[in-house]
Amino acid sequence: MDVLAESLGGIQARGALFRQAVMDPPWALRFDVGVPLTLVTMLRGRAWAVPAEGEPVPLGPRDIALVRGPAPFTVADDPATPPGYRVTAADHCARADGTEAGAELFRGVRTCGVRPDAPALLLAGAFDGGSGAGGRLLRTLPGLLVVRDGAVLGPTLDLVAAEVATDRPGQQVVLDRLLDLTLVSALRAWFDRHPADAPPWYRAMEDPVAGPALALLHGDPARPWTVAALAAEAGVSRATLGRRFTERVGEPPMAYLARWRIAMAADLLRETDATVGSIARRVGYADAFALSVAFKRLYGTRPSEYRAAAAGGRGWSEATRYASESSQPWV
Structure with a gap:
């Protein structure tokens, strides 16, 4: 992946x-x-x-x-x-x-x-x-x-x-x-x-522990992952995976997975007319309510509100917020 x-x-x-x-x-x-x-x-x-x-x-x-x-x-x-x-x-x-x-x-x-x-x-x-x-x-x-x-x-x-x-x-x-x-x-x-x-997750793809774990999470994000299950698939101990993944990626595996699931949901909300419930199941949440809670925690808005804003041409609000974070040119 x-x-x-x-x-x-x-x-x-x-x-x-x-x-x-x-x-x-x-x-x-x-x-x-x-x-x-x-x-x-x-x-x-x-x-x-x-x-x-x-x-x-x-x-x-x-x-x-x-x-x-x-x-x-x-x-x-x-x-x-x-x-x-x-x-x-x-x-x-x-x-x-x-x-x-x-x-x-x-x-x-x-x-x-x-x-x-x-x-x-x-x-x-x-x-x-x-x-x-x-x-x-x-x-x-x-x-x-x-x-x-x-x-x-x-x-x-x-x-x-x-x-x-x-x-x-x-x-x-x-x-x-x-x-x-x-x-x-x-x-x-x-x-x-x-x-x-480069982004930490980009560098981490070459790591022998974090790289396979990233590939597993991206390969099947809807799977009900736990650190133990991910470690078993990656062939390392829970402690080794948790420490190495956090060091290389910048956050624990389950926190990374949660952010990636919400990012996927945001794209599906913007680009498809699938119901919130079907999107929730596709990205690993039990139902629309569970997705809505997680989505609002990270994006500050409900999935339905986000979709309406994107459809109305107001989808740049997130980019606007991020634009002020770094303005120093890198060459």
Whole structure:
């Protein structure tokens, strides 16, 4: 069982904003999309990523910047350049004052800018999935991280660059999949280069005791696990499992399982129309009442209220709460 894959499953590009911009200096784009995660890369030229809080970070050609939302941020030729244009979910080419830029910046499908051969070519994509399993992963990330040396992602970025300005049947699906692939590749590269800063559960997957236990919990989360049963399956004593798992993951096995079950329930509430009772049984709770009690303890709201908020487009509240926890860029 791949714990990272399960966590990334909650963060996906679905009909996502995916655009490129070509700019002459001085230039600055303010990203105000309001999503949990945005990916930015310079396909040509250099820039600065300026988070809502924290210091600006330089971006070289093909560096990948991941910015945790929903707070706005700016990408510019210089940190001192004021934003001239504003990127929103509705329009990639709006002026910063809110007026429409119109034909003056239109350069074809999913592209805006001053002229096709301008020295700066920026590409950006936005992700859904700020709660549940995806939110669990996002909480471990800094507000801004940068994966240097885009050569490791070269083939993927080449595909993206070739497809983003294309308009063919099924194009949005192609772009969504490419954006997902770019995210997975960037996170794996960043975790590999910064192992001490990777999520504890990610590092723990390589541990001979905690790793198998994590795989067992993720492989069958609805099973009525106890520490004794988990230890027996993992082939170690209860004491060894409890100590090693807590050291490596940061919390005891049953506490981890409870959080994972609720994360799964949150995704099912947001993405399906299954009843709360059926979701409860699917993630390991006896009935809707038991799930509701556990869900409210961790999320501060009942499952039905959470589902209504997500359906009403208010599903970013959790991501908003987490966005303020870490704004220091990590490079």
